[in-house]
Amino acid sequence: MKTVLLLGSNSDVGQACAATFAKNGADIILASRTAADFQSRLAADIAIRYDVKTETVSFDALAYDSHQSFYDDLPTKPDVVISVFGILGDQDLATKDFAEAQKIIDTNFTGQVSILNIVANDMEAKGAGTIICVSSVAGERGRKSNYFYGAAKAALTAFLSGLRARLAMSNVQAITVIPGFINTKMIQGLETPKLLTATSQQVANGIWKAYRKKKNTVYVLPIWRWIMLIIKSIPEFIFKKMNL
Amino acid sequence: MDKVTNWGLYPTVEAEVFQSSDYKELSEFVATQDHIIPRGNGRCYGDSSLQKKICSTLSLNKFLHFDTERGILKCESGVLLSEVLEVIVPKGFFLPVTPGTKFVTMGGAVASNIHGKNHHIEGALSLYVTGLDILTETGEIIHCSRSSNADLFVNTIGGMGLTGIILSVSLQLKKIASSYIRQKSIKAKNIHALLDYFESYNDWTYSVAWIDCLSKGDQLGRSILMVGEHAELDELKPSEAGDPLMVHKKNQINVPFTLPSFSLNKYSIKAFNFLYYNKQFKKMADTVIHYNPFFYPLDVLDNWNRIYGKNGFVQYQFVIPFKNGKEGLVKILEKIAEAGAGSFLAVLKTMGEGDRFSAPISFPTSGYTLALDFKANKKTFELLSVLDEMVIDFGGRIYLTKDARMDKKVFEKTYHDPFTHGEKFSSIQSNRLCI
Ligand SMILES: Cc1cc2nc3c(=O)[nH]c(=O)nc-3n(C[C@H](O)[C@H](O)[C@H](O)COP(=O)(O)OP(=O)(O)OC[C@H]3O[C@@H](n4cnc5c(N)ncnc54)[C@H](O)[C@@H]3O)c2cc1C
Ligand SMILES: NC(=O)c1ccc[n+]([C@@H]2O[C@H](COP(=O)([O-])OP(=O)(O)OC[C@H]3O[C@@H](n4cnc5c(N)ncnc54)[C@H](OP(=O)(O)O)[C@@H]3O)[C@@H](O)[C@H]2O)c1
Numbered sequence: 196m197k198t199v200l201l202l203g204s205n206s207d208v209g210q211a212c213a214a215t216f217a218k219n220g221a222d223i224i225l226a227s228r229t230a231a232d233f234q235s236r237l238a239a240d241i242a243i244r245y246d247v248k249t250e251t252v253s254f255d256a257l258a259y260d261s262h263q264s265f266y267d268d269l270p271t272k273p274d275v276v277i278s279v280f281g282i283l284g285d286q287d288l289a290t291k292d293f294a295e296a297q298k299i300i301d302t303n304f305t306g307q308v309s310i311l312n313i314v315a316n317d318m319e320a321k322g323a324g325t326i327i328c329v330s331s332v333a334g335e336r337g338r339k340s341n342y343f344y345g346a347a348k349a350a351l352t353a354f355l356s357g358l359r360a361r362l363a364m365s366n367v368q369a370i371t372v373i374p375g376f377i378n379t380k381m382i383q384g385l386e387t388p389k390l391l392t393a394t395s396q397q398v399a400n401g402i403w404k405a406y407r408k409k410k411n412t413v414y415v416l417p418i419w420r421w422i423m424l425i426i427k428s429i430p431e432f433i434f435k436k437m438n439l
Numbered sequence: 440m441d442k443v444t445n446w447g448l449y450p451t452v453e454a455e456v457f458q459s460s461d462y463k464e465l466s467e468f469v470a471t472q473d474h475i476i477p478r479g480n481g482r483c484y485g486d487s488s489l490q491k492k493i494c495s496t497l498s499l500n501k502f503l504h505f506d507t508e509r510g511i512l513k514c515e516s517g518v519l520l521s522e523v524l525e526v527i528v529p530k531g532f533f534l535p536v537t538p539g540t541k542f543v544t545m546g547g548a549v550a551s552n553i554h555g556k557n558h559h560i561e562g563a564l565s566l567y568v569t570g571l572d573i574l575t576e577t578g579e580i581i582h583c584s585r586s587s588n589a590d591l592f593v594n595t596i597g598g599m600g601l602t603g604i605i606l607s608v609s610l611q612l613k614k615i616a617s618s619y620i621r622q623k624s625i626k627a628k629n630i631h632a633l634l635d636y637f638e639s640y641n642d643w644t645y646s647v648a649w650i651d652c653l654s655k656g657d658q659l660g661r662s663i664l665m666v667g668e669h670a671e672l673d674e675l676k677p678s679e680a681g682d683p684l685m686v687h688k689k690n691q692i693n694v695p696f697t698l699p700s701f702s703l704n705k706y707s708i709k710a711f712n713f714l715y716y717n718k719q720f721k722k723m724a725d726t727v728i729h730y731n732p733f734f735y736p737l738d739v740l741d742n743w744n745r746i747y748g749k750n751g752f753v754q755y756q757f758v759i760p761f762k763n764g765k766e767g768l769v770k771i772l773e774k775i776a777e778a779g780a781g782s783f784l785a786v787l788k789t790m791g792e793g794d795r796f797s798a799p800i801s802f803p804t805s806g807y808t809l810a811l812d813f814k815a816n817k818k819t820f821e822l823l824s825v826l827d828e829m830v831i832d833f834g835g836r837i838y839l840t841k842d843a844r845m846d847k848k849v850f851e852k853t854y855h856d857p858f859t860h861g862e863k864f865s866s867i868q869s870n871r872l873c874i
Contacts, residue, residue, distance in 0.1 A: 233461060236515070240501035244526055 198222045200273035202254060202310060203280025205229055207379035208329065210237060211399035212277050217245035219403070224269060226254035228280075256280050256306030257298075266313045272321075276314050277402065278307060278328040282344075283381050289343040296343050303347035308354055315358055318367040326362075327370045327402055328355055332414075335373075335423045338439045359411060370405050371412040374398055375419040391416065443493060446744050447484035449751030449815040449843055452867065454491055460498040462580065462606065468494065469604065469863070470578030476866040477604040479547030480519060482540060484754040485843025486867040487599055488547075494604055496546050502526060503607060510612040511569060516546025516605040521687070524730075528686050532612040533669065533730070535567040539786075541687070541735050546605040551840040552597030552801040554808075556645040556667075556734075558790040565596045565797035570609035573602065576863035580606065585796065594860060597801025599839055601860045601869055617683040619670040620645070620733040624724045630660025630768055634807075637789055640666045645733075650785040652811065655776045659769065662787070670727050679727070687731035691741040747814050753843050755823055756810035758790060759835035764807045767833035771826060775811065778822045782811040799856035800874060802838040810841065820844055839868065847872050 199216045201209050204225035213223050223241055225234050231251070238249040250270055255261065284299035311326060318324030333341055334348030352371055359369035376382060376392040393401075393416050401415040414420040429437070444451040456478075459465050469475065478488035478495050496517035504513040510532050512523065520534060521541040527533065536555045538548065549571065554563045570584040573595055581603075583592035595602045625640070627633035633648055640646055643666035650662040672683055679685075737743055744752070759767040768787075775782055786809070793804040813819040827849045830837060836853035837845055850872040858874065868874075 236501045236503060239503050243502035243505045244522075 197274040198224065198271045199275045199277060200224045200226060200269065200314075202226050202276065202278040203256070204237070204251075205234065206279045206281075207381075207395040208374075208377060208398050209277070209279040211395035212279065212402055213237070213241055214245070215396075215399040215403050216275070216277075217241045217247045217249070220245075220247065221275070222248040222271070223250075224271070224273060225249065225251045226265075227251075228253065228255045254310075256302055256310065259306070259309040262310045262313055266310070266317070272317060273314075274323070275325045275327065275406065276311070278311060278326070280306070281329070281331075281348075281381075283341070284344055286341050286343060299343045300347045300350075303344060304350045304354070307351055311354075311358065315362060315367070315369075319362060319365045322366050325368045325370065325406060326358070327372060327406060329372045329374065329398075329402075330355065332373055332375050332419050332423050336427050336434075339437075340439060356412075368409050370402075370410055372398070372402055372405065372415060373412060373419070374401075374415040375422070377415075391418065391422070443478075443481070443489060444751070445481040445483050445485060445488060447751050447753050447815065447843060448744060448747070448749070449753060450486055450489070450867070451751075452486075452489045452491070454489065454493045456493045456495050458495040458498050460500075462574075465494070465604070465606075466574055466578040466580065469574055469576065472863065474863060474865050476864060476869075477516075477546065477550070477600040479517065479544030479550075480542055482538075482543045482547065483551065483840040484752075485841065486871070487551075487840050487842070489867045490865065496544060496604065499546075499606060504609075505530075507532075510614060511609060512612055513570070513607060513609040514545055515607050516549075517544050519544055520548065525686050527612055528615075528618050528730075529684050531615055531684060533615045533618075535561065535611060535613045536564040537734055539735065540738055542738065545608045545610070549596055549605055549608055550598060550600045552797045552803065553840075554788075554790060554803045556647045556788055558788065558803055559641065559646070560644050560791070562791060562794060563597075563797065563801070563803045564610075565794055565801065567611045568592075568596055568608060568796075569611055571595055572606040573604065574606055575603040576861045584609075593796055594798045594858065597797035598858075598860065599798075599800060599869065599874075600866065601858075601864045601874065602798075603864060615669045615684075616672050617670045617675055617679070618685050618730050619675055619679055619683070619727050620667040620730055621670045621674055622665060622667040622726050622728055622733060624726075625664045625666075626722050627660070627662045627664055629654075629658055630662070630772060631765070633660055633662045633664060633787070634765055634768070636664045637787075640664065641789070644668050646789065648787040650772070650787055650809075652772065652775050652782050652785050655773075659776065660772055665733075667733055674727055676727065685729065687729070687735075691739055693741045747812070751815045752812050753815050753819065753823070754810055754812050754841040755826065756808060756838040756841045757826075757830045757835050758802065758804055758806045758808040758838075759830060759833040760804075760806040761789075763833040763835075767829070767835070768807060768809065771809070771829055774825060774829070775822070778818075782813050785809055785811040799858040800839060800854055802836070802840070804836070806835065808838075810838075815843075839872075842868065845872065850874070 199221045203209050205227040234251045238251050242249040282302045289296040330352045331348040333345040334352045337345045355371040376387040378392050398415045405413040440453050441456050443454045475492040475494050476490040478493045499515035499517035502514045538553045552563050552565050573581050645667040648662045648664040654661040788808050790803050831852050
């Protein structure tokens with residue numbers, strides 16, 4: 196059976212993905228930076244519910260130096276990698292303190308580049324595999340309220356687009372997932388319109404479908420594709436004055 | 440603040456609900472609170488899991504260990520029995536004890552020390568719990584079983600959440616060959632006939648009767664007794680034998696709004712009469728049916744509790760000892776029929792002896808146990824106070840997990856053994872009853 200590596204498995208979306216892929220028979224490697232106790236309960240739960248094998252490993256997106264050995268030491272090399280780690284960060288703080296800006300960029304972009312490149316090289320050599328990475332609508336146009344995060348996601352989306360083109364020759368699929376709001380701990384406390392807010396399970400279902408259909412880029416909640424089209428087409432002189 | 444109410448939709452309280460899957464967060468929360476009560480899936484009928492501060496266990500939803508050799512399952516307390524069935528049935532196991540709905544949590548099942556249709560043969564859940572992890576009032580997590588911290592263990596089973604928050608439960612499961620039940624249904628023309636049937640079918644593992652509460656006189660207690668055994672492979676129809684360990688289907692029909700209360704009368708009576716008078720339905724009928732309709736006939740309707748209207752309803756479940764059984768049931772059924780208070784169907788089961796592995800406030804003890812639903816209103820409460828006195832006189836008691844209105848005096852006269860526990864965990868019910 197296929198093995199799925201989840202990068203950032205403590206994320207709400209990651210947990211839903213783990214369950215969804217396991218339900219379809221995949222073994223799961225859970226990679227996360229924290230909550231060892233919770234991760235091992237999660238691993239037991241998935242193994243028992245879906246009758247698959249699970250493992251937990253520790254992974255820190257910011258510890259770039261460790262990424263190669265992290266990947267080399269994996270118990271099984273994955274057929275599918277789903278990368279869901281990320282931070283929203285503190286936009287206000289980032290305007291005043293470069294350390295925060297850097298953390299946002301490094302987590303959402305540099306960390307992804309570092310690990311996904313290692314994965315890509317392995318899959319390219321094998322001539323098989325799927326890389327699925329969650330970016331965000333925030334990367335489609337930089338907005339006043341979260342442009343550090345948005346810029347990092349924009350870079351990530353561009354990186355994934357190039358990676359997809361490179362890997363296409365080697366039978367490796369790279370899928371960019373672009374969600375709008377998801378009601379997870381990342382945006383806890385933020386009031387978001389219900390119709391525009393997906394559940395983690397909806398995102399996981401979208402990811403599963405994209406994997407099955409070998410999609411390139413998918414928007415979770417299709418309405419976001421249209422919203423972003425409109426947002427992107429607003430002339431800059433108006434956009435500048437908007438509170439988005 | 441949230442509005443919280445349980446299955447009977449009565450009472451409703453304003454409460455602060457805390458929920459986490461992180462043991463450290465839970466323990467810090469508990470340590471800093473004055474009064475809280477754990478709450479599972481809110482399938483108790485009244486106020487057993489209501490309080491100004493509630494700790495919901497629904498994020499504690501992980502399976503932790505499944506020993507398929509010995510049939511022992513360990514899972515967190517917020518896992519629903521429906522989920523447990525999905526995991527264990529395909530491996531040839533079943534719940535040793537199950538209530539009439541699969542949408543209760545493991546923690547709730549343990550805290551109420553649930554009984555099923557097999558209590559007269561196989562006892563309550565207490566007999567099958569092999570270990571518990573409990574978050575106690577200091578914020579400490581204590582592992583307990585019959586051999587370690589036995590007092591805490593015993594007081595927690597049937598302890599109605601008053602000893603702490605059960606974090607995980609280890610349970611000895613029952614081996615089954617198929618997920619089907621061989622069922623026999625028997626029509627009884629009145630309560631006397633029914634009790635005779637209960638006796639003659641006493642060796643069947645599962646038994647339960649539906650009683651029409653409106654019939655009077657000669658027909659008082661007109662009913663259908665259903666008894667069952669787990670079906671062996673050679674008892675299945677060819678269509679079932681292909682997938683003998685099939686799990687229940689998940690689809691439910693939604694009751695989209697609270698119905699005007701008069702419709703209830705019509706529906707339940709119609710359903711009963713349909714069964715009772717249906718030409719196909721001989722005096723006795725044998726069938727093989729899936730466990731889902733056998734154990735959980737009402738689960739196909741999501742939110743059927745709304746059928747009683749928005750003011751909600753109460754369930755009244757009592758047990759009276761066998762020696763007073765016939766006389767007691769006749770008098771109580773007469774009282775109900777006479778009051779015309781709107782309970783149309785009652786469920787009767789028998790229970791065997793209570794056990795030493797559950798709290799003094801745990802319900803099961805030997806006798807007949809009858810459960811009835813009533814709309815929550817003044818007339819009902821007046822009738823139930825009369826029934827309370829009858830239950831006391833017949834030496835019985837009332838099931839706390841169904842209760843929303845019992846008087847402290849009634850509780851004191853019916854539950855005798857002292858129950859010691861700390862102050863921190865308390866519900867509106869335990870305050871009302873001074874437990
Ligand atoms: C349709 C229907 C049929 C039923 N049939 C039966 C039956 O046949 N036999 C039977 O015995 N019962 C039956 N019940 C009652 C039901 O099984 C119990 O009320 C059960 O406790 C509900 O579990 P819950 O998870 O919904 O818990 P809740 O209703 O939320 O809580 C019930 C009690 O358990 C405590 N509790 C919950 N979780 C924990 C925890 N983790 N740690 C400590 N305490 C906790 C609460 O404090 C409260 O006292 C039935 C209920 C319904 C709605
Ligand atoms: N929520 C939304 O509205 C939304 C919208 C669009 C896109 N997204 C994207 O969706 C993905 C999933 O997020 P989510 O909504 O599920 O939020 P989440 O629950 O907060 O998940 C993000 C995860 O990233 C992990 N993480 C952060 N820094 C890390 C590091 N240095 N190394 C390893 N892991 C790290 C976090 O670990 P800890 O749990 O240990 O903190 C967390 O589990 C993210 O890429 C996010 O940007 C979210």
